[in-house]
Amino acid sequence: MELTHEENDQVLRRREKLQALREMGIDPYREERYERTHLAADILNHYEELEGKTVRIAGRIVAMRLMGKASFMHLQDGSDKIQIYLRADDLGEQRYGLLKLLDLGDFLGVQGEVFRTKTGETTVHVREFTILSKALRPIPFGKEKGEQHWYGLQDVELRYRRRYLDLLVNRESRQILLNRCRVVQATRRFLDKEGFLEVETPVLQPLAGGAAARPFITHHNALDVDFHLRISLELYLKRLIVGNIEKVYEIGRVFRNEGMDRRHNPEYTLLELYQAYANLEDIMHLVERLFYHVCLEVRGEPYIEYNGQKVDMTPPWKRGRLLDLIEYYAGVQPEEFATLESAKAAMERKGLPTENEHTVGGIIEKLLERFVQPNLIEPTFVTDYPIETSPLAKKHPQDPRFTRRFEGYVACQEVANAFSELNDPDDQRERFEAQMRMRAAGDEEAHPYDEDFVTALEYGMPPTGGLGIGMDRMAMVILGADSIQDVIFFPQMRPKG
Template identity: 50%
Template sequence: MTEGASPRDGRAEGRQAAAASAAGGREAGEPAGESQRLQEVLRARRAKLDYWRQRGVDPFGRRYEPTHHAQEIIEGFDRLEGQTVRVAGRLMSMRRHGRATFADLQDVSGRIQLLARVGPLPEDAYEAFLELDRGDWVGAEGTVLRSRRGDICVEITSFLLLTKSLYPLPEKWHGLQNVDLRYRQRYVDLIVNPDVLETFKVRSRVLREVRAFLDARGFYEVETPVLHTIYGGAAARPFVTHHNALDMDLYLRIALELHLKRLVVGGMERVYEIGRVFRNEGISTRHNPEFTMLELYQAFTDYEGMMELTEQLVSHVARAVHGTTKVTYQGQEIDFQPPWRRLSFADALRQYAGVDLEEVLDDAGARRVAERLSLELTKPPTAAAVIDELMDAYVQPHLIQPTFVYDYPVVISPLARRIPDRPELTYRFEAMVAGMEIANAFTELNDPDDQRRRFEEQLAARARGDEEAHQMDEDYIHALEIGLPPTGGLGIGIDRLVMLMTDAPSIRDVILFPLMRPRG
């Protein structure tokens, strides 16, 4: 509202500033006229700072205490009709009808309509109300009623400018559609795309429900270091930083695992952490270099206990968010109701890739399979690399309904306990849903001698060019020598879980500020 030469010419904002405002300024190829019109809008908005100051109003506000959110008023109309309420939010539109003006006020719960007119408002206050712009933060007090058209609204008796918006929002009907810009300017995305705000409300709910589920089962939430002197717990390249005072390189953690298991050694029988981890790897619809993991460890159980816990936890989250264990993800109905399907790793390879597991347990056999199937590898053709690619390319895309793929080869499971009568395999599973991994779990390896041998094998793999192989961690081995009880461990990717709960096609849609290459 109220742009251009006339302070009341509110219809001009959408026409003048839509494209340029969405782009955050003039872009390559943007018509010069659009940039010029945007500058006119910006000057008009800044001129209003003086207008409000002359009226004794601080355009950047003060404390204001609303009594209700928009949704509370709409849902509680029968109880609140005729009552006085105070609301606060961002002005999203204004429409004049004779000597009355209707405005949409948006807060975190939704929108409520404001009705302003002379009578309930003094005439000079009504004139000041007309000087508000789309995007301004406003507090308003008034009476809850229905308009002549039957809309629930607040007929205001007073209002206060809380913060003057100096830059116009994207035009109403086109919104903020540029995906790259949506990620860069998430603060605008949240304002103009209600579905985006709802996604992050669901994310908050997911985290709250995960914590409630684990807390109710006797788990302690803990915090472990983000900066590591030795990185481990996953097959990934780390980000490296430098501590100036100690003159030493440090690594941003790639997993939470090894410190959490040290706590189980120390007697904390059930622990979990929800934290950011960092992996110096590619970006895709399922990968962001900075992401959120849940890891938990429980003494005196095994990977079968972790299967049961995973089913129960994820189905609990689905019911809390949707009221049912059935969700729709990218057009497919997925049912998280336990029990989930169980499929051995060997059967999965045979069924979906036509490969016998024994063929790929050593490097030479794995190379032959890679050549036969023309696998496109980004790493040296070791058994571990070929097995990973077979899972990613041939198996995962077929696993839509929740499925536990279990008994993974030891060559890709350096921290999982071996199966005694099949020492080439481990007590490990991954949970697959909608063609992607959402969880990874082990019966934890607690034999320090076997763990040392595994680390030594990883060092040999590093020497052959595998940059993601584990380092030797002597302190962790010492912790195992002190004694890790039989333990089950589980990691769940929170971002992917939220993707499933919100039908988001990309991990960037569920991370508020995903990593982006700097512009220009």
């Protein structure tokens, strides 16, 4: 990060202070640990119990007022910040003089008694202190007045590139990212309580299957073979269903070699689960209860905020057939999807380009994305997806052009994708062959032919319900974040220069 002239001057002054400390025999980087008795939040929340008692705390200096014989600072740890009070009479003139060699951002460990100032602020009266680390660069701390905050780090791109600074100085950003962790933790607790077993499956795969996406490719030197970074967790988890592990899930990183925008990051966290002897409706009920549980645990209420309105996550969610919703929101009749030509004509009538569309199913999903999705604010399950875009789902028994699949939408975002899983090996082989024809016709995201997975199905897989949820997207919706980058600690960024 480029420093301004003023910041360069600050770095020089901080290095001069570091040198002065070392010349006095004090190395700010020597300490390996500091034993704390309390966190800042413990003291603030339990003042009555701790008043007058000795505590040991440590944290980063985020505010300081140095005066002649007495000084105040605020130390911030991972829980909160608390004021400390230091006097020359308590520390001795020489020790007190070291305070002039400290800067905002330095780490300090202190021991002293808990009291309240005349203004009522809980404070630690310091009897001894230890310098634990020194910050050589100035930190862009903002200013506070009551409940108002003026943040020193406003540039969005810089916040993403220097997330450690964002966490230090932007309270809202920090809270969203910490709550994202709580979303994942609450999801795990829910699934564990439901009897699902968490497993791990390969990240490096000979074939990138389970989704329609372009993979990243890497080379295994010892084997002299190219591998793909996984784009999905699906096919290995379903192999475990074949192996008689009846309720299984994984929360893991997947990688898709695609564009970046407000809703997409090429590396993200995916939840997939599979339950033997369960169908699509069972998975719907599971999704409803999962989102309700996580929302309650993280937000403390069954509502999220979207564009100033409350969205209720309480089950049951709305349900709607895909073609019915397209007819309602786009005015395209179901019979217009009878042939590729008529579907293209309908798409052109709605003002969308068709030159890259080679299947009716692809056109249906484009119309969903353009006309239906922006209206799905309340939690809604959209069902009956076309077979061309759902190669791993069972056919719909009443209409084999469609499948037993749903997507869940909340606040205009897709938050879940689920199937009654295809377990007919012959049907699966035919679907893979159809996907290979699509690939030969130019569809780079068509599903590869996974012969080993077909072999696994030939050993028999029970009726199974499956689900995929992007955890970043789930966190984004539940926490009301504007961008997926806001719920990822280190989002992918374009290299500078």
